[in-house]
Amino acid sequence: MRDADPKPIRLVDYRPPDWLVDTVDLDIGLHPTATVIRARLGMRPNPAGREGAPIVLDGDELVLKSLALDGETLAGNAYSVTPSSLTLLAPPQRALTLEIETLLDPSANTKLMGLYRSSGTYCTQCEAEGFRRITYFPDRPDVLAVYTTRIEAEREEAPVLLGNGNKVEEGELPGTTRHFAVWHDPWPKPCYLFALVGGRLDRVGDRFVTATGRDVELGIYVEPGKAARAGYAMDALKRSMRWDEEAFGCEYDLDVFNIVAVADFNMGAMENKGLNIFNDKYVLASPETATDNDYASIEGIIAHEYFHNWTGNRITCRDWFQLCLKEGLTVFRDQEFSADQRSRPVKRIIDVRLLKAYQFTEDAGPLAHPVRPATYREINNFYTATVYEKGAEVVRMLKTLLGSEGFRNGMDLYFERHDGQAATIEDFLACFADATGTDLAQFALWYAQSGTPQLAITGEWNPAERSYRLDVEQSVPPTPGQPDKQPMVIPLALGLVGPSGEDLPLTLADGTSPAGGVLTVDAPRHSFVFRDVAERPVPSLNRGFAAPVRLASNLSSDDLVFLARHDRDPFNRFEAVQTLALGYLIEATQAVRSGRNLPEPAALIAAMGASLADPALDPAFVGQVLTVPSESDIAREIGRDVDPDAVYAARATLRRAVGTALAEPLAGAFERFAAPGPYSPDAASAGRRTLRNTCLSLLAEAGAGEGVARALGLYRAADNMTDRLQSLMTLCHHAPGQRAEVLADFYERFRDDPLVLDKWFGIQSQIPEPGTLDRVRELTGHPAFSLRNPNRVRALIGSFATGNPTQFNRADGAGYDFLADTVLGLDGSNPQLAARLLGALKSWRVLEEGRRGKAEAALRRIAGTAGLSPDVSDIVTRSLA
Numbered sequence: 001m002r003d004a005d006p007k008p009i010r011l012v013d014y015r016p017p018d019w020l021v022d023t024v025d026l027d028i029g030l031h032p033t034a035t036v037i038r039a040r041l042g043m044r045p046n047p048a049g050r051e052g053a054p055i056v057l058d059g060d061e062l063v064l065k066s067l068a069l070d071g072e073t074l075a076g077n078a079y080s081v082t083p084s085s086l087t088l089l090a091p092p093q094r095a096l097t098l099e100i101e102t103l104l105d106p107s108a109n110t111k112l113m114g115l116y117r118s119s120g121t122y123c124t125q126c127e128a129e130g131f132r133r134i135t136y137f138p139d140r141p142d143v144l145a146v147y148t149t150r151i152e153a154e155r156e157e158a159p160v161l162l163g164n165g166n167k168v169e170e171g172e173l174p175g176t177t178r179h180f181a182v183w184h185d186p187w188p189k190p191c192y193l194f195a196l197v198g199g200r201l202d203r204v205g206d207r208f209v210t211a212t213g214r215d216v217e218l219g220i221y222v223e224p225g226k227a228a229r230a231g232y233a234m235d236a237l238k239r240s241m242r243w244d245e246e247a248f249g250c251e252y253d254l255d256v257f258n259i260v261a262v263a264d265f266n267m268g269a270m271e272n273k274g275l276n277i278f279n280d281k282y283v284l285a286s287p288e289t290a291t292d293n294d295y296a297s298i299e300g301i302i303a304h305e306y307f308h309n310w311t312g313n314r315i316t317c318r319d320w321f322q323l324c325l326k327e328g329l330t331v332f333r334d335q336e337f338s339a340d341q342r343s344r345p346v347k348r349i350i351d352v353r354l355l356k357a358y359q360f361t362e363d364a365g366p367l368a369h370p371v372r373p374a375t376y377r378e379i380n381n382f383y384t385a386t387v388y389e390k391g392a393e394v395v396r397m398l399k400t401l402l403g404s405e406g407f408r409n410g411m412d413l414y415f416e417r418h419d420g421q422a423a424t425i426e427d428f429l430a431c432f433a434d435a436t437g438t439d440l441a442q443f444a445l446w447y448a449q450s451g452t453p454q455l456a457i458t459g460e461w462n463p464a465e466r467s468y469r470l471d472v473e474q475s476v477p478p479t480p481g482q483p484d485k486q487p488m489v490i491p492l493a494l495g496l497v498g499p500s501g502e503d504l505p506l507t508l509a510d511g512t513s514p515a516g517g518v519l520t521v522d523a524p525r526h527s528f529v530f531r532d533v534a535e536r537p538v539p540s541l542n543r544g545f546a547a548p549v550r551l552a553s554n555l556s557s558d559d560l561v562f563l564a565r566h567d568r569d570p571f572n573r574f575e576a577v578q579t580l581a582l583g584y585l586i587e588a589t590q591a592v593r594s595g596r597n598l599p600e601p602a603a604l605i606a607a608m609g610a611s612l613a614d615p616a617l618d619p620a621f622v623g624q625v626l627t628v629p630s631e632s633d634i635a636r637e638i639g640r641d642v643d644p645d646a647v648y649a650a651r652a653t654l655r656r657a658v659g660t661a662l663a664e665p666l667a668g669a670f671e672r673f674a675a676p677g678p679y680s681p682d683a684a685s686a687g688r689r690t691l692r693n694t695c696l697s698l699l700a701e702a703g704a705g706e707g708v709a710r711a712l713g714l715y716r717a718a719d720n721m722t723d724r725l726q727s728l729m730t731l732c733h734h735a736p737g738q739r740a741e742v743l744a745d746f747y748e749r750f751r752d753d754p755l756v757l758d759k760w761f762g763i764q765s766q767i768p769e770p771g772t773l774d775r776v777r778e779l780t781g782h783p784a785f786s787l788r789n790p791n792r793v794r795a796l797i798g799s800f801a802t803g804n805p806t807q808f809n810r811a812d813g814a815g816y817d818f819l820a821d822t823v824l825g826l827d828g829s830n831p832q833l834a835a836r837l838l839g840a841l842k843s844w845r846v847l848e849e850g851r852r853g854k855a856e857a858a859l860r861r862i863a864g865t866a867g868l869s870p871d872v873s874d875i876v877t878r879s880l881a
């Protein structure tokens with residue numbers, strides 16, 4: 001057991017390693033409960049380290065069997081072992097070989113870190129600090145070595161044996177039931193990229209020829225019988241490999257690229273060199289079992305892990321504070337890939353929705369932290385929306401500020417200069433500064449300051465002077481540990497939209513035009529004056545959501561309606577409707593609470609109706625326009641004294657008003673966009689389904705346009721999971737009479753399909769009615785429920801806590817108590833998952849007094865429990881601070 005409240009690790013304390021490892025030779029004897037690991041480490045003192053330093057290796061839950069230095073078994077007084085380390089007290093100060101034998105029980109590894117078994121398959125997860133659960137090692141990303149891995153196992157149990165790099169040897173062990181394979185990875189890597197797999201798996205194979213003619217063998221390994229569901233992932237992989245060559249000049253560098261899908265996985269997937277291991281949810285898809293969103297996630301995550309081969313693996317991180325160096329950059333890259341494969345505007349809308357839902361919320365609460373944190377207690381708790389999604393936004397801003405060419409030049413320099421290294425954010429930024437001659441010192445604040453910057457913008461037209469003035473004020477709110485902030489560099493992408501809907505030329509008072517329509521805001525206050533503005537324009541601000549900021553402006557609701565109709569920036573057409581909706585919803589929530597009459601959403605409905613009626617618009621886009629902000633979006637914007645029941649009521653009222661007023665066009669769109677042929681997951685077809693299902697849900701909520709009857713028809717006739725699940729959800733929410741029957745039908749159809757059963761659990765946990773908590777409790781006793789499978793836990797309990805605001809935030813606090821019980825029950829077996837679930841309470845302070853007190857009590861109960869993991873202890877401590 002590690003210390004639950006260790007000293008925080010601080011970025012300023014970084015020191016280079018005292019010892020380096022050049023080669024790692026592993027000999028692994030797989031056994032369900034007694035796996036033997038023999039490691040031979042070729043080490044030498046680091047010239048940049050402290051002279052005469054001991055060798056300190058990390059370890060976690062290891063049994064040490066033997067230890068030898070240059071072939072000689074070491075005497076017991078030459079080293080010391082603690083639960084978390086192995087130290088050679090006075091090693092000779094020269095190149096040496098350490099041989100370490102450890103013993104593990106993969107079947108007992110419920111933390112899913114290190115070597116574990118998933119449905120009998122041996123697999124590994126080493127990022128961030130899992131390698132130390134396999135052997136003693138300097139488990140830090142700035143120690144790069146060349147790995148050779150020999151894996152031995154029962155042929156029966158594990159006919160497939162995979163490792164990093166290329167397979168160099170395989171064979172039988174004569175006279176035994178065992179066989180082996182040897183894998184060699186020529187590229188030096190940190191140990192967090194180590195992986196192995198052993199099991200009985202089916203394989204889907206393909207080939208890819210790289211730009212310079214390297215023939216790469218591709219394999220996707222899945223549980224027996226599921227190969228037919230790996231086709232889409234394989235296609236996405238090949239498209240990713242081509243795209244990375246074209247967009248970034250990055251070519252694959254081994255003869256083999258393998259992906260393995262496993263059912264038990266703490267996160268989404270892992271970019272181990274040449275051997276990506278995936279949560280099978282992000283590999284397996286068929287029209288009957290996967291939704292359009294599932295297909296899109298698979299495409300994005302396959303790309304993400306593949307893109308890590310250059311941004312993460314060839315160039316890795318010096319230390320875990322630099323996590324965003326690989327994650328933010330790689331998310332940016334996968335977002336760009338998906339934008340190129342699909343509709344760019346719709347992809348941006350979806351990404352910004354997620355950014356606001358997760359990152360803005362995180363940034364506004366007690367868990368707020370910089371994109372590059374300065375301190376941590378448990379690194380696993382920093383795989384966050386801030387590091388990933390805000391990290392990606394920062395890279396996008398670099399591109400906006402430097403232009404496509406400047407950005408590409410900076411990336412090229414980064415690959416050239418740092419290939420084979422463990423780099424920092426400073427290294428990364430220096431490449432862009434050097435390639436473009438730009439001073440990025442102030443820009444670097446995006447990595448250091450937490451909190452979402454706010455822009456307050458007032459625009460005023462001066463007809464006499466024929467000019468338009470924009471007064472821009474920026475501020476960054478205080479966040480934990482950062483009471484005062486400095487002004488940031490914010491790219492303000494904008495247009496002035498003239499009365500006929502055309503962009504007016506942007507000419508500043510001095511006669512210059514902002515390049516690419518982007519103003520640079522880098523001081524607390526600016527006044528920008530545009531000249532030759534003959535007619536009153538409407539400013540379209542933060543186009544494309546180029547900067548991840550909150551925006552307040554003096555645009556009237558007429559201005560927003562105008563933008564929704566005319567802005568040539570599709571994102572801002574969408575955003576104008578969202579802003580109108582949010583304004584309405586905040587007002588309506590207050591009205592509900594004070595028992596006043598609700599305002600009239602006429603302007604909003606008209607804007608939505610206009611989108612629906614515009615045949616030039618992409619159905620996927622219209623579907624987004626018709627999707628009003630979520631309950632948590634509304635709560636976050638209200639920001640204090642939130643009553644989730646009032647938020648729900650306001651939102652439902654708005655949806656009913658839309659469904660009633662637009663019943664005819666909604667029903668019309670539902671008919672018009674019916675699928676022309678068999679299911680295809682492409683973006684255009686998916687967009688039609690999004691629109692139809694959005695229409696259906698509005699109609700059903702309003703009790704109009706035969707919404708419920710149509711949903712029932714769609715459910716019964718569905719040839720794909722998107723329609724089946726969406727109609728099921730609509731029926732569960734708006735047709736209580738039909739619910740039991742369709743849920744039972746769904747269960748019978750898919751009872752043997754774990755990924756679909758997750759959806760069945762999830763739908764039930766998100767029904768917004770008082771019986772739901774009891775149902776969720778009851779479902780934890782369902783034979784198919786298990787705390788051991790992270791996907792199942794997230795499906796039932798995670799989606800209850802994050803996707804059902806009224807029931808999780810029950811006024812009696814029972815939702816919080818249930819979450820606390822689950823977290824405590826899970827902490828011993830899987831602390832990472834427990835800590836994630838607990839994150840659902842991070843916004844507790846915005847709640848109204850009664851709920852706030854109940855949530856705090858649940859958090860205090862957890863905090864007061866003895867023996868907490870570092871993971872849960874860290875989250876609960878910061879949540880309460």
Ligand code: ARG
Pocket residue numbers: 125127128266267269270271304305327380383832
């Ligand atoms: N590097 C992985 C990714 O692609 C995430 C792995 C995180 N795992 C963990 N246990 N913290 O984003």
Ligand code: ZN
Pocket residue numbers: 304308326327330
């Ligand atoms: Zn990643």
